[in-house]
Amino acid sequence: KNSSSHSMMCLLEEGEQDTLSKDLPQDGLASTSDKPTVDNVTTTKNDDDDSDIFQTDQIKFRTPGSKARAKQCTDEDEEPSKSRCVATDRKTTSGEKLLGVSCSCACHSLDKPCMGATDEAEPIRLPKIYFGTRTHKQIAQIIRELKRTAYSEVKMAILGSREHLCVHPEVSRSKNKNDGCRELLDTKTGISCRYYANVQKIKHHWQLEGHGLTSAWDVEDLVKLGKKIKSCPYFATRSLANDADVIFCPYNYLIDPLIRSSMDITLKDQIIILDEAHNIEDSAREAASATIRADELQDVMDELDKLIQYKWREEHCRAMHVVAANLQRWIASQSGSLSQNDFNKASKVWSGVEMVAQFNNMGVSPGTFDVLKHHLAALFEEPNPQIPVEEMMSLTSASGMLLRGLFIIVDYFFRENMVYMKDYKVVMIKEFSQRKGRDNTDNRWLNPRRGSSERLTYSLNFWCMNPAVAFSDVGGEARTIVLTSGTLSPMGSFASELGVEFSISLEANHVIKDSQVWVGSIATGPTGKTLNASYRNTETFNFQDDLGRLVLDVCKTIPFGVLCFFSSYSLMLKLSERWKNTRLWSEISEKKIIMTEARGGMKKEFDEQLKEFYSTIEDFESSGIEDRTVTGVLFLAVCRGKVSEGMDFADNNARAVITVGIPFPSFKDPQVELKRAYNDQNRDRGLLSGSEWYEIQAYRALNQALGRCLRHR
Template sequence: MNTLFDILMKGNIGIIESPTGTGKTLSLLCGSLTWLNSVSTLPEDYVRDGTKENKQTQTSLADFPAWLLDITDEDVALSTIKYDIYITCRRKTGESAFPTGTTEKAVAETKRTKIATAKGIVREGLCSSAERNPFGDGKGGRTDRCHQSIVSSVFTLSPQIYYCSRTHSQLSQVFQEFLHSAWAEDVQCSCIGGRRSFCIHPTVKRLPTDAQMSDECLFLQRNRSRGKEGCLFHNREREESIRDEVLTTNLEIEDLVQYAEKEKGCPYYASRKAIPYLKLVLLPYNLILNKKSREALGIDLKNQVVIFDEAHNLINAIGDLFSPTVTLSMLSSSHSQIDAYYQRYSDRLSSESHSFIIHLQTILKALSHLLTTKPSNFGMVNIFTVNRFIQHLHLESINLFDILHFITSKRIVQKLNGFVDTLGEDGKPPVSHFPAVTDFILALTNDNEDARVVVSYSKDNGPFLRFLLLNPSVYFKEIVDECRSVIITGGTLQPFSEFSSQLFPHLSQDRIVSLSLPHILSPDHVGAFYVTHTATRQEMRFDFSNRENPSLLSDLASKLGILCRTVPRGLVVFFPSFSMLQTTLRFLHSTGKFSSLNELKPIFSEEREKDVFAAYSSYLKDHPSKGALLFAVIGGKLSEGINFSDDLGRCVAIVGMPYPNKTDVVLQERMKYLDQQKAGLGQDYYSNLCIKAVNQAIGRAFRHKEDWASVVFLDYRYCQQSIRSRLTRWIDNRGLVCNNDDVLLKQLQAFYQRFNLGV
C-alpha cells in the first residue's frame, strides 16, 4: 500500500504482483483512496498560482463566491464537501435529490452527516446572508447557472480513480471489498457497464449480442425523436433522479437495476451521467481501452489514475480489442446499404460528398471481391503488411484518413443507421454492419510495421479479413500519456519485462516501478511436487508427439489413482487442452481405468457448453469424506473464473504444458514481430503464454491465508530451470522433485498428515 501511494504521488507507472488471498484488492482500494483524499485538498497556491498550467483552473474559479474560496483556506478537502455542494445546490433550486417527503431529520441521519465539520462550512456558506448567498431568491436562470458552475467546476477539480477488471463478476467482488472498507462512508463509487448489464427494456435486453442491443436501443431513440414509439425508460428527468441515487447511495449493479425499474428510468444512461461526480469508477477493460467508449461515456483521463486489475491477459486483451474482423456477408451488406443510400440521396449530395461516397464504394467493392474470388497464388490463410494489402487491392490513391474524416464529420454511420431503419420490415431494423467495417478501415491507418492483415478462406467459418495488431502500445500510449498514473496489477504478472517492452516502450525505466509481493500463506500450507518419470523410468512428457502414447496415459492413470487415494476432499486435474482431455477420457474408458478412478472419487469433467462446477461443488458438500475428482482445461472457464478454495481444491494437478499451437500463422507473425524488436522476445512470448496460464490455474486453489493445498506437476519439463524460473515464486520455492511413485506417495502423505483429514 505504501508503494502504491508513493507511485501515485510521483505520477509513476506501477506493475504490482500480489498473489490471490493477500488482500490485493483492499490494499489497492485503500492505497489509492488514501492518495486521492490527500490530494483532494485545494491549497491556496493551486487556486491562486498564475502559472500556465493552472491558468484554466484560476479562470474557472474566478466566478466563485468568496465564501467558497475561503473554504480552501481552511484546508477542507474537496473530496469531503463536493457532494454536499451539489446536493445543497439542487435542494436550493427545488431539485431535491432526495425522495419526495424526506424530512430534514431523515436527510441528516444519512451516512454523509458524519462529515459534520465540512457540512457546517458548506451550509453556512450557502445559507447565510444574501451577501454570501450565490442563489439570490432561488428563482430564475441565475440559480441554474450558479448550480452548473459550482457543480461542474468543483467536481472536475478532484481527481478520479478508474478501477478496471475484465468481467462484471470481478468488478462486483471489488465493489464488495469497497463496501466493507472505511472509505464506503465518504466515497462516491459505482460500477459502469454496457447495456448487457444495465438495460431494462423487455425487448432489447433479450437480444443475443451486444451489437444488436446497441442497434435496437439507438433505433428506439430515433423512433422517439420522430414522434414514433420509442423507449419509455429513456427519460432525462428520471435518469437524473436515478443518477442522484447512485451518488447518494453506493449501489451494486443489481440494486441499481432494481431501483431503475421501480423509477421507470434507464440505469444505463443514468450511470453514465453519474461518472463525472464519482470518485471511484469501476468498469470493464474495454470501456477504458477504447477511445470511442471513453468519449461516449464522457471520460476524460487527463491527470486521472487508472488501475488495471487481473491484468495477466491485458496485452492480449488490447490486441483482441483492436483487431477487428469483417466477413464477406458484413462487407456485402454494408456495400448494398451504401449503394441504396447513394441512389436515394445522390441528387442532394455535394460534389465533395459524391466523391467520398464513390471512394467508399470502391473500398468496399475491393474488399468484397478479395473474399469472393480467391487468387490462385493464395493459401487458405494469408498474411500481409498493411502497405502490401492496400497495394494488392489497388487502393493506394485513396486517402483513408480523408475517408474516415468524411464518415465522422458527415455522421455517415448515424445517417446510414437512420436510412437502414426505413428498410426494415415489421418495424424491426436490419442490423447495420457499417460501424464494424469502418473500424476495419480505421485499423488500416496504423503504421505498416505495427500490424498485419489476415486474409482467410476458412471453410468452417467462411472467408474473412482480420486486422492483426502486433504493437499494443500504439493504443495504450494515449492512456499512459494522459493519465497521472497507470497501475498494472494481478496475482500472476511475471515476467514484468513483458509489460515494459510491449506497453511502455516509450517510457524511461526509472518511471516504471515494479513490485512482487510474497504470498501470505504459511510455508507448510503449500506443497509443490514435480513428477518427472513414469514407473518404467520413461520421461513424463505430454507434448504433441506423446499425446496418445498408451504407456504414458496408463502411467498417468496410475498417478491419478495415487492422488485419489491420498488427497482429501476435492482434487482438480488440469489438462493443456480439450483435445488432450478427450484423448485421456477415451483411454480411461477403453481400458476400464475410468471406473476404477470413479470408485475412488466420482469424476466430473469440464465441457465447453456445460457448467459442471455446480454439480462438482454440490457433490463435495454432500460427500466431504468421499471427495470428488474434477477434470478441467487450462484456458477454459474453470481455470480463469472459478475459485477452488478450501475443500473445493485440496490438490491441483497439472498434466502437460499448455503451449499454443506453434503452426498457427497468427502466432508465428506475432513472434516474428517481437523478434524484430529484440532477439528472443518471440520465444519468450510463446513460453509466457503457457506459463501464465499455468500460474493462473494454480492460483485458483489458494484463496485466503488459511487455505492449504498441494500442486502436482505431471510433466518432466517443469523441472527445467527455464520453466521453473517462470512459475509463481511462492510455488517454485517449495518445490520437491518426485522421480518415482514411491517418493510421490510418501511426500503427499507427509503433507496431508499435517491437517488431520482422512481421504
C-alpha cells in the same frame, strides 16, 4: 477454514521441472514517470473466448429520437502534469478477493492553481478512478473487498452490458438483448420501455442511498433494485458514472477506441487501475486490430446503395460506398494469389508498409483521410426532423461498426507520420465459415438476408503486433496508470512488451506460508511410467493410463474439490475418452463427481455449471464425508479457459490443483508465428525474442491455473 492448507501438482514437459520454481507467480509493481510509451505484445486468442467477459454491446450509433448525451469534460492544466504509470505484480493473496493494491493517492498539487483555474475560480475537478478488470465475477469480488474498507460509501458506478443490466421482463430473456432494447426505444415502432422511462428514479447517487444502497454495491444489487422499482439499471449506470469517483468497467471499455468513444469515456487526467493486468497486452493488441469479411463488406455496400436510392445523406453515403467498393475489388483481385495452408484454408500476408501503398491505390491516403472521416462522421449525426427520410432510415449498427472499425485501423496507419504502420501485418484468409442471417430489427426497410449457411469466405485481418498502438492512447491521456496482477513477473518482460519504462515497481512477498501449500512436479506415475507431457508422448496409452491412475490416487486421498487443468481442449478430450474406454473413469467416479468444462459454452451454461459445482461442495461440507465413498468433485478444465482465470475456488472448493503439460500457444497459429517473427525483428527496441515471448505466454497461463486454490491468507 481460513487457515486450511492446499495442495498443487504440476505435470511438466521433460526438462521443465527446474523452470517451475522460478516461474511460479511473483508479485510486482511498476510505474513510469513522464507519459508512458508502449511497445508490442501478442498473446494467442483463446479458442474459447470467455463469454463472461463484459460483452461489449453492439455499438449504438444512434437511437432515433434520442438526444445527444452529455459528455464528461475535464479542464486542462495550463501546464499538464506528467503521467505516471504503476504496474503491480502481486501474489494472489486472499484470492482475487483482495483489491491487490490498496493505496490513497494525493494526485492534486496544492501549490498549483486547480485544473482549468480562471478568475472566476471554477470548482476543482478531482480525477476519477477507472478500475478495469476482465469479468463480472471479478468485479463482484472487488466490490466485496471495497465494502470492508473506509471507502465503502464512495460514489461509484459499474459500466456493463445489457447482458448483465437489462431487467425488462421480455428483453432480458431474449437471445439478443441489444436489438430488443433498441427496438423498444425506436420511436418508429410506437413501442416504449417503461423501465427506460423510469430511469430518473436511480440516475443519482442520493437516489440510490434513499433506496438503501448506502455502501459499495454490485451489479446484482442494482439489478434487484431496478426490478423492484421498475427502473433501468443499464442507462442508470451511465448517469451515475458522471458523478462517480470510482468507475468499475471491463478492460475493453478503456482500451478499445471505438467503445471508449461510444461510451463517452474521457481518460484525460484520470486515474486508471487495471487488475489482472497480465491480460492487458492481448487486450491492447486486439483493440488495435480488426477483421473485415468480404460478405459483410458487401452487406455495407448493399445498404449504402439503398440509402443512396432514398437520397438519405446521399453525398456522404456515396463517399463511403466508394471506399467499400474499392476495398472489395482489391480483395477480389488478390483472392487468386493466396497460398494454401491446409486442406480448406489459404492465406497471404502483407506488411503494414505494403498495405499503406494499397490504401493509396484505393484513394485512401493521408491527404484524403480527413475528408473521408468527415463523410463517415456525417452518417452518425442526429436526424434532422425537418427531413422525413432522416426519421425513417439510418445506417445499421453492424455496418456502422465495420466502417468505424476500418477507419480506426487506417487512422493508426497514418498517425504521427505513419510511425505505427510497421507494427501491423495484414493477412487475407480464405476458409469455410458460417454465414449468419442479417438482423433487421432496427431497419425494416432492408431486405432480410437468408438464413445461416456455411460457405467459402474471404477475410482481411489487420493484426496489430504491438499493444503500444492502442495503449498509447490511454497512457498519453491518463494522469496515473496502475497495473496489478499475480503473474506479471518477470517484470522486465512485461515492461518490454508494453514498452513502458516503469519508474516505480513492487514485487511483494507471497502472503501464503510454505506450511499452507505444497507445490511439486511429478515426473513418474504410480506404475513408474514417465509423465512427459510432450505432444508425442501424450499420444501413448502408457502416458494416458498412468496419468489417469495418478488422478485417481489424488481423488482417493484429497477430499472435497480437485481441479485438473490440461494444456488444451484436445488433450483433455483425448484423455477423457481413453479413461472412459478403460475402467479409470468409473473408478474416479466412485471417489469424485466428474465435471468437465465445456468448449465454447455460453455464459449462462457456464454459470449454471459453476453454481452446481459450488452447491455440490456445500452439500459435502454440510453432510460430511466420513461415511461416504464419494468425497467431492473433480473439475476437468483447460488453461486459458473460463475456469482457469478469475474464478474463486477458496477452501474446500479446491483442495488440490493438478496441471498437465505446459499451455504453449498454438505453434501453427498464424498470429503466433507473425508475433514471434515481429519480436525477433525488433530486438533492438528491447523486446523479448520470439522464443522468450512464446515461453512466457505459456507460464503465465500455467501460473493462473495453479493460483486457483490460493484464495486466502
